[in-house]
Amino acid sequence: MQQAFRCSQSVTREREDVNFQFTEAPIGGAAIDATGSPLPEETLQICRQSDAVLLAAIGGFKWDQLPPEQRPERGLLGLRAGLGTFANLRPAVVLPHLADASSLKREVVEGVDIMIVRELVGGIYFGQPRGFTTNQQGDRVGFNTMIYSEPEVERIAHVAFQLAQKRQGRLCSVEKSNVLEVSMLWKEVVTRVGEQYPDVELTHMYVDNAAMQIIRNPKSFDTIVTGNIFGDILSDAASMLTGSLGMLPSASTSDDGPGIFEPVHGSAPDIAGQDIANPLAMVLSAAMMCRYGLNLPKVAEHLERAVSAALDAGYRTADLHTPGMKKVGCSGMGEVLTRCM
Amino acid sequence: MQQAFRCSQSVTREREDVNFQFTEAPIGGAAIDATGSPLPEETLQICRQSDAVLLAAIGGFKWDQLPPEQRPERGLLGLRAGLGTFANLRPAVVLPHLADASSLKREVVEGVDIMIVRELVGGIYFGQPRGFTTNQQGDRVGFNTMIYSEPEVERIAHVAFQLAQKRQGRLCSVEKSNVLEVSMLWKEVVTRVGEQYPDVELTHMYVDNAAMQIIRNPKSFDTIVTGNIFGDILSDAASMLTGSLGMLPSASTSDDGPGIFEPVHGSAPDIAGQDIANPLAMVLSAAMMCRYGLNLPKVAEHLERAVSAALDAGYRTADLHTPGMKKVGCSGMGEVLTRCM
Ligand SMILES: CC(C)[C@H](C(=O)O)[C@@H](O)C(=O)O
Ligand SMILES: CC(C)[C@H](C(=O)O)[C@@H](O)C(=O)O
Numbered sequence: 001m002q003q004a005f006r007c008s009q010s011v012t013r014e015r016e017d018v019n020f021q022f023t024e025a026p027i028g029g030a031a032i033d034a035t036g037s038p039l040p041e042e043t044l045q046i047c048r049q050s051d052a053v054l055l056a057a058i059g060g061f062k063w064d065q066l067p068p069e070q071r072p073e074r075g076l077l078g079l080r081a082g083l084g085t086f087a088n089l090r091p092a093v094v095l096p097h098l099a100d101a102s103s104l105k106r107e108v109v110e111g112v113d114i115m116i117v118r119e120l121v122g123g124i125y126f127g128q129p130r131g132f133t134t135n136q137q138g139d140r141v142g143f144n145t146m147i148y149s150e151p152e153v154e155r156i157a158h159v160a161f162q163l164a165q166k167r168q169g170r171l172c173s174v175e176k177s178n179v180l181e182v183s184m185l186w187k188e189v190v191t192r193v194g195e196q197y198p199d200v201e202l203t204h205m206y207v208d209n210a211a212m213q214i215i216r217n218p219k220s221f222d223t224i225v226t227g228n229i230f231g232d233i234l235s236d237a238a239s240m241l242t243g244s245l246g247m248l249p250s251a252s253t254s255d256d257g258p259g260i261f262e263p264v265h266g267s268a269p270d271i272a273g274q275d276i277a278n279p280l281a282m283v284l285s286a287a288m289m290c291r292y293g294l295n296l297p298k299v300a301e302h303l304e305r306a307v308s309a310a311l312d313a314g315y316r317t318a319d320l321h322t323p324g325m326k327k328v329g330c331s332g333m334g335e336v337l338t339r340c341m
Numbered sequence: 342m343q344q345a346f347r348c349s350q351s352v353t354r355e356r357e358d359v360n361f362q363f364t365e366a367p368i369g370g371a372a373i374d375a376t377g378s379p380l381p382e383e384t385l386q387i388c389r390q391s392d393a394v395l396l397a398a399i400g401g402f403k404w405d406q407l408p409p410e411q412r413p414e415r416g417l418l419g420l421r422a423g424l425g426t427f428a429n430l431r432p433a434v435v436l437p438h439l440a441d442a443s444s445l446k447r448e449v450v451e452g453v454d455i456m457i458v459r460e461l462v463g464g465i466y467f468g469q470p471r472g473f474t475t476n477q478q479g480d481r482v483g484f485n486t487m488i489y490s491e492p493e494v495e496r497i498a499h500v501a502f503q504l505a506q507k508r509q510g511r512l513c514s515v516e517k518s519n520v521l522e523v524s525m526l527w528k529e530v531v532t533r534v535g536e537q538y539p540d541v542e543l544t545h546m547y548v549d550n551a552a553m554q555i556i557r558n559p560k561s562f563d564t565i566v567t568g569n570i571f572g573d574i575l576s577d578a579a580s581m582l583t584g585s586l587g588m589l590p591s592a593s594t595s596d597d598g599p600g601i602f603e604p605v606h607g608s609a610p611d612i613a614g615q616d617i618a619n620p621l622a623m624v625l626s627a628a629m630m631c632r633y634g635l636n637l638p639k640v641a642e643h644l645e646r647a648v649s650a651a652l653d654a655g656y657r658t659a660d661l662h663t664p665g666m667k668k669v670g671c672s673g674m675g676e677v678l679t680r681c682m
Contacts, residue, residue, distance in 0.1 A: 024439040033619070043479075054614050063598050063606075066460040066516075068522075069523060071519065073519045073520065079580055102555070103445050103446060103449040103556055103557050104445050104446065105444060105445065105446055106442050108444040124487060125520055125522065127484070130521075131522050132520050132522055132526065136492055137490070137492075139490040139492055140490065140491045140526065141488055141489065141490040141491070141521065141526065142488070142521075142522040142523040142524070142525055142526030142527070143486055143487065143488035143489075143523050144482055144486070144488075144522055144523050145470070145483075145485070145487075145489045146465060146482035146484065146485045146486075147482055147483070148482065148483060148484075149480040149481065149482040150480050150481045151478075151480055175634050176344075176570065176573075178409075178412065178414045179414065179418070179465075179466055180465065180471075180485045181409075181473055181483040181484065181485055182482075182483040182484050182485050183483070184398075184409060184483055185473065185482070185483030188482070200642065202644050207570075207573075207574055208573045208574050208576075209577065209679060211552065211574045211575070211577050211578040212577040212578060212580060212581050212586070213576060215444055215445070215556060216581050217444070229517065229548075230574075231573055232548075232549045233548055233549050233571075234405075234552070235549075236549040236550065236552050236553040237552040237556060237578060239553060240556040245553075251370070261551070262348060264448060269480050287450055288522050296611045327399045330364075331590070
């Protein structure tokens with residue numbers, strides 16, 4: 001199993017008793033070094049032919065000065081678009097062991113279990129037109145288009161309502177419809193789709209208020225659905241409830257093709273090679289891959305239980321370490337997990 | 342003095358020994374009821390002819406179902422645009438008395454003093470084109486344009502650098518330049534303007550990371566400069582550091598004309614008429630009006646000291662009340678303040 005936790009790999013499911021066939025393919029910085037492109041055509045092909053993509057973080061200081069089109073992020077955005085993974089699921093679950101690791105008070109975060117459903121292949125990330133031009137006054141301008149179509153909102157809304165049904169049955173749709181037309185359409189379509197899910201309680205919230213409520217009373221949320229950039233911002237804010245970004249997995253799924261499973265954290269180039277990174281977000285991403293991408297829910301539970309057991313036993317990587325706990329490195333945590341399984 | 346704290350008023354400065362001449366003019370819900378428009382032409386004229394505009398919150402349940410163009414928010418956006426108040430200053434200061442009121446741990450928020458400088462009359466709030474249309478597939482779409490020109494970024498950058506000079510000399514520019522062209526231009530222009538302020542330390546941060554760092558380590562920030570919608574979201578998040586939105590003032594200034602001074606909080610229609618609202622954000626907005634709008638820094642300090650004194654003396658409105666403190670209503674707090682002055 002342990003190799004399932006390696007990074008930048010695509011995975012082909014074979015049997016329920018879990019034999020994974022791995023194909024490794026470079027993306028982001030590694031791909032730039034190897035091929036000059038952050039998303040080589042061959043990588044996209046390999047991903048398309050796989051049952052799921054287990055993805056590692058993609059950037060680093062080394063590539064920060066490249067022109068935008070050649071930067072590692074473009075590889076990530078290209079892969080999301082290339083696979084059409086429109087539904088990005090970002091859970092923010094506060095494990096009881098770690099409720100003190102947050103900058104928020106224990107009583108505020110204890111028991112938090114939020115699922116953020118972020119639209120991932122539309123909105124301002126991909127909207128056309130975009131670019132640089134000169135305006136009527138002769139000044140240089142930069143511009144992007146935040147745009148959603150009815151079918152784009154419908155499909156993400158269905159995913160969110162169906163997830164909410166399996167959770168506490170409450171869905172909060174986040175937008176800025178008091179200012180933006182794109183948000184008015186969003187709200188209207190989500191409301192209409194909601195009529196098909198009478199068992200889900202739908203509420204609406206402006207994005208500024210949501211950023212506030214996530215900090216003020218995170219337990220008030222169950223499932224959140226929102227657009228690409230609002231989801232980017234809110235999921236990072238929500239990640240802080242859990243105390244460590246090193247704990248947070250994500251799943252990005254499409255209607256049919258392979259999904260992408262990756263930790264929410266970045267590549268943390270500042271600690272590269274020191275064997276101190278927290279591998280749990282990657283392990284939990286592998287669990288999401290098994291649950292949402294490969295239909296192996298038992299394997300998913302198995303992995304999640306191992307993570308809980310390791311934490312129960314007091315093992316912590318540096319980012320989560322508190323007095324009295326057993327400090328382990330990245331590979332040390334890996335060994336603990338295999339023993340816990 | 343006390344009438345300076347009343348709402349929806351414009352104020353004309355007369356003398357340094359503080360005789361205010363007030364003209365009241367409706368905006369938002371009150372204006373819709375009186376005239377059908379959220380920003381009557383007469384209101385805009387009165388504001389233009391004043392030295393400063395002291396503004397109250399503008400919405401309420403009653404007007405929530407109106408079509409977007411007629412909603413209270415349009416009055417606010419119209420006033421900002423009409424007066425060209427491009428620089429919105431939103432301080433998030435954690436007063437020692439209230440460090441426990443936050444959902445964040447005392448040690449995380451104690452001593453926080455952040456100034457968010459939000460661009461207020463550009464970006465996606467006002468960008469053209471915007472609206473609804475049908476795309477090539479025949480689907481209905483809603484869209485908005487996030488756009489900034491070089492001069493727009495330059496002028497807000499100058500305001501932010503000059504504020505940072507008077508503060509701790511650190512400015513963090515927040516954008517999403519790893520994805521958006523509008524942010525690439527923003528970053529480039531802010532960097533260039535920064536060359537004129539070698540005494541200010543300029544850093545750059547992506548908006549998702551900023552949403553995280555504000556929660557994780559708010560003391561790491563001094564002054565933040567960002568675009569309209571990012572500023573909307575981040576300032577609401579930052580407001581939570583202080584424990585009560587009822588404490589937060591804001592100032593919106595232009596290059597020459599009158600500024601707008603208003604609390605960050607909304608109209609809180611759920612508690613209207615109960616005399617329990619916290620008036621301190623409005624009082625502190627009046628202080629910002631004196632400092633940034635009327636060049637009456639002594640009056641500003643006077644007001645701010647009265648607020649501190651009232652808190653020192655243990656007076657709290659319901660939103661801030663904790664055991665052992667003296668609970669007062671909105672008008673009660675007003676009386677306490679006049680006694681403290
Ligand atoms: C790296 C960046 C392009 C990406 C995004 O903005 O989507 C990241 O922040 C994320 O949330 O996955
Ligand atoms: C009411 C709304 C239009 C406004 C905004 O988004 O600017 C408010 O949220 C604010 O921050 O002042």
